[in-house]
Amino acid sequence: MPELPEVEVTKQGIEPYIQGKTVTGVNIYDGRLRWPVPKNLEKILSGQKVAQIKRRGKYLLFRMDDGHLIIHLGMTGVLRLHKPSDELKKHDRIEILFGQRVLRLHDPRKFGAVLWAGDESGEIEKHPLIAKLGVEPLSDDFNDEKAGLHLYQHAKGRQVSIKQWLLAGQAVVGVGNIYCSESLFSAGIHPQMAAGKLSLPRAEKLAVAIKDTLQRAIKAGGSSLKDFVNSEGDPGHFMLQTKVYDRAGLPCRVCQTNIKQIVQGQRSTYFCPKCQKR
DNA sequence: AGCTCAACCTGGCTGC
DNA sequence: TGCAGCCAGGTTGAGC
Structure with missing residues (x-):
């Protein structure tokens, strides 16, 4: 589904609601994505605040207190904000809670990715998934x-x-x-x-x-x-x-x-x- | 280094 | 209606 425009619109759509907010929990319903979602993601993210969301290519990079949350939508991924009480849909793979809002990744084909890059692993631009990317076409x-x-x-x-x-x-x-x-x-x-x-x-x-x-x-x-x-x-x-x-x-x-x-x-x-x- | 190809996974559509 | 076969927005990693 998502090429750069879709990822950019996703970023613009969710950022106003997420920026500055603190993670209150994480639920992994099926972590078998492109790479396994870190099992301890809830422990890592809880209490951390989202400083900023950046897009690099088709990657979304959430700047947190201690590193970056990396999200890729793959072929069929969709990120949307819900109320925690909204019913889960088939293929909702993971959700990140921000108090009374929850960010859900819906991804039927599971080609998406949710990864953690802590600051100890270096600048996010040097991350193996990010480093080789070409120039940003809109920069x-x-x-x-x-x-x-x-x-x-x-x-x-x-x-x-x-x-x-x-x-x-x-x-x-x-x-x-x-x-x-x-x-x-x-x-x-x-x-x-x-x-x-x-x-x-x-x-x-x-x-x-x-x-x-x-x-x-x-x-x-x-x-x-x-x-x-x-x-x-x-x-x-x-x-x-x-x-x-x-x-x-x-x-x-x-x-x-x-x-x-x-x-x-x-x-x-x-x-x-x-x-x-x- | 450059290039090709299989693989990851699920669902929807086509045609028999 | 059922089922096999093919196709789908992305990307990596193996192998030549």
């Missing part, structure tokens, strides 16, 4: 002058397809399978082109396309999904109307050519064979 490090050049230099010499290169997240984080297809369409780049063939002008165009796609998705999510505090509602799918994703066989919204679907690196890619050039 100053990816502004107009630097962004295209950064992509161009990172892609140089790579034989892998530009779709797989972009999705891998080593150059830029947060571009998941949906917005990867969308961004390449927007930049007019064929997904099977070798990453190393990316010219500087096209890299600049791609950088703009990525930022624009993600920003618009965040806006769409922010408007369609303000309600992070109640139990109702399914915050799962709030996608923009897609240009190519999941539109195999349908006419391109620009040129009417049929959208094609292919598989790259075990993932589906959608593109317009006419609008997108190698």
Whole structure:
């Protein structure tokens, strides 16, 4: 479910209610996520205050008194605030109590993660899961002058397809399978082109396309999904109307050519064979 | 170092 | 209706 925009909207949705609040308890209903949830998480977190929530790529980093709580939503994770009395739903895996509010992770496929990184293990930026991540697409490090050049230099010499290169997240984080297809369409780049063939002008165009796609998705999510505090509602799918994703066989919204679907690196890619050039 | 691929897990949809 | 097979928003880690 969640690519960067979904994670960002989640962050913005829960932060006002959680920031400055103290953990009063933790319940683990099924801790067998991507990695086992630490069994002693309740002991670790109880009494600690949330100073701030940051997002790095698709990771949410809760700055606590003695370290960071790391949460990743995986493929199907949803974080929402509830009242403790709200009925548990199937696939609610873990909850963190803040007095009369409770943060629940609902994750059917269990690809999400809830981990603890204490300060003794170093700065959170050096954490093994965080350290290798690419540049933040919406940060100053990816502004107009630097962004295209950064992509161009990172892609140089790579034989892998530009779709797989972009999705891998080593150059830029947060571009998941949906917005990867969308961004390449927007930049007019064929997904099977070798990453190393990316010219500087096209890299600049791609950088703009990525930022624009993600920003618009965040806006769409922010408007369609303000309600992070109640139990109702399914915050799962709030996608923009897609240009190519999941539109195999349908006419391109620009040129009417049929959208094609292919598989790259075990993932589906959608593109317009006419609008997108190698 | 770069790249490919299997694996983690559950549910929903398609087609027989 | 039942069931097998395939697909799904992410990421790591093994192996070449």
